[in-house]
Amino acid sequence: GDSVTQKQGQVTLSEDDFxxxxxxxxxxxxxxxxxxxxxPGQGPQLLLKVTTANNKxxxxxxxxxxDKGTTSFHLQKASVQESDSAVYFCALVSNYNQxxxxxxxxxxxSIKP
Amino acid sequence: xxxxFQTPNxxxxxxxxxxxxxxxxxxxxxTMYWYKQDSKKLLKIMFSYNNKxxxxxxxxxxxxxxQSSDKAHLNLRxxxxxxxxxxxxxxxxxxxxxxxAEQFFGPGTRLTVL
Numbered sequence: 550g551d552s553v554t555q556k557q558g559q560v561t562l563s564e565d566d567f568x569x570x571x572x573x574x575x576x577x578x579x580x581x582x583x584x585x586x587x588x589p590g591q592g593p594q595l596l597l598k599v600t601t602a603n604n605k606x607x608x609x610x611x612x613x614x615x616d617k618g619t620t621s622f623h624l625q626k627a628s629v630q631e632s633d634s635a636v637y638f639c640a641l642v643s644n645y646n647q648x649x650x651x652x653x654x655x656x657x658x659s660i661k662p
Numbered sequence: 663x664x665x666x667f668q669t670p671n672x673x674x675x676x677x678x679x680x681x682x683x684x685x686x687x688x689x690x691x692x693t694m695y696w697y698k699q700d701s702k703k704l705l706k707i708m709f710s711y712n713n714k715x716x717x718x719x720x721x722x723x724x725x726x727x728x729q730s731s732d733k734a735h736l737n738l739r740x741x742x743x744x745x746x747x748x749x750x751x752x753x754x755x756x757x758x759x760x761x762x763a764e765q766f767f768g769p770g771t772r773l774t775v776l
Contacts, residue, residue: 581762592666592752592767593705600762636703648693648759649718652705 551576553639555653563661568626570656572613572639575620580641582615582622583650587636596624596637631660664688666768668753674774675743683738683771685753691766693717693759694736696728699750699770711736712759740773748775 552575562568574580579601585593597606599615599622606613611626622639639653666687675681687694695710695718709728710718716728725741740747750770756763 583764587703590769592754592769594767595764598762598764638705642762648710648756648763649707649720650695650697650705650754650765651707655703655705657703 551580551641551643551651553641553651553653555639555656557656558654559657559659561659561661562629564630565628568611568624568629568633568658570624570637570639570658572622572624572653573620574622574639574641576641576643578644580643582613583640583642584611584613584622584624585638585640585652587638587655589635593638629658629660631662634658634660664690666753666755666766668751668768668771670771671769672772672774674776676776677745678742681740681743681773683751683753683773685736685738685768687734687753687755687766687768689755689757689766691755691757692733693756693763694730694733695754695756695765696736696738697752697754697767699752701749705752708738709736710759717759743773743775745775748773 584596586596587593597608599606636655669684693712696708711730714730729737752770753768754765756765
């Protein structure tokens with residue numbers, strides 16, 4: 550079945566550092582890929598979404614590129630702020646799984662002021 | 663205000679008791695979901711409903727049962743809770759169940775089973 554892997558459980562950076570969060574996926578069909586962000590005490594909220602029609606998603610300074618060759622969807626941001634501290638989830642939906650969001654393990658981002 | 667609302671925020675109970683969680687969305691969406699988030703933050707879908715019809719039923723213990731009275735409401739009942747049911751239960755909704763639709767999440771209900 551479909552799966553999503555985030556190898557980094559935790560990332561700690563200082564303000565203005567470059568952010569890179571790794572995400573790879575596995576599916577037998579064409580997925581829609583998502584990054585969700587979860588702040589403490591809240592449910593996940595959509596950060597950005599990419600389909601096969603548009604390879605790159607950009608939102609609030611974050612960007613992610615859908616790479617079919619390496620089956621990756623890494624998240625990047627040029628300069629992080631303390632307010633970016635949260636848990637980031639990579640996820641996919643495919644024709645195979647009837648709208649079910651399949652989430653990665655999540656990456657906790659901590660920003661030192 | 664349009665959003666996904668969940669009650670209660672927290673619930674503490676003992677092994678063997680029955681609990682019910684409520685979810686309501688005011689976004690006018692057709693599809694609703696229940697997810698379980700464990701202590702390691704792992705998120706896994708349990709059920710989804712489209713226009714009051716069950717369309718996804720993952721492999722969850724039979725003591726879990728979803729209930730939908732209309733497309734804006736989706737409740738979750740757990741008969742005879744177990745310690746491993748301790749988790750945050752997240753409700754979500756989307757305009758439809760296709761693979762392009764964004765899902766909107768509620769704040770969750772945190773269940774602690776003693």
